[in-house]
Amino acid sequence: AQKITQTQPGMFVQEKEAVTLDCTYDTSDQSYGLFWYKQPSSGEMIFLIYQGSYDEQNATEGRYSLNFQKARKSANLVISASQLGDSAMYFCAMREVYMDSNYQLIWGAGTKLIIKP
């Protein structure tokens, strides 16, 4: 069975510093995908970034980048130049394919990030 582990329940980071949120995963599939979502205190789930297992480059989206280390089965999210608005819960999720055209997401427990001014 697939599994996602986020070992940091909470983090405090000074504004403008870079922050790395850890995510490790376990799967026997050769083809898989990893997602990061942000959940502010208002509760909505916001998609941030995606990394496919066959992607040769690490994914980047603006201030977000994914440090994908396939051999170590880790997919850490890096936020550069953190801002106060980055304070939120961050979830790592993995795609679990159950048929060729569909999948569900398996989720980690999340990391609560607080940016200090």
Added chain:
Amino acid sequence: EPEVTQTPSHQVTQMGQEVILRCVPISNHLYFYWYRQILGQKVEFLVSFYNNEISEKSEIFDDQFSVERPDGSNFTLKIRSTKLEDSAMYFCASRTSRLATSDTQYFGPGTRLTVL
């Protein structure tokens, strides 16, 4: 930018009552999902829906739950007889594309269900 919408944002109900949570997925999307997140816990998959039928469901999605796409835009989750443990945030998500390897699920803002 198109987005998934959900109503209501917060639903309070008495134990044993039926509730219907509503979602409007992004208009050209083909796959629809419900997830739930009990306060302080992980997000859990409930069900996925494609081509007007359930394509996968979790152990959580028992006979008390049902989903429906009553028209071309709405996607609903019904809980027939709510229990205290059904209290959670319920997220609807949708995605396009037939290729599982290349697509992202976009989430609605969630409905917070409180069962008293």
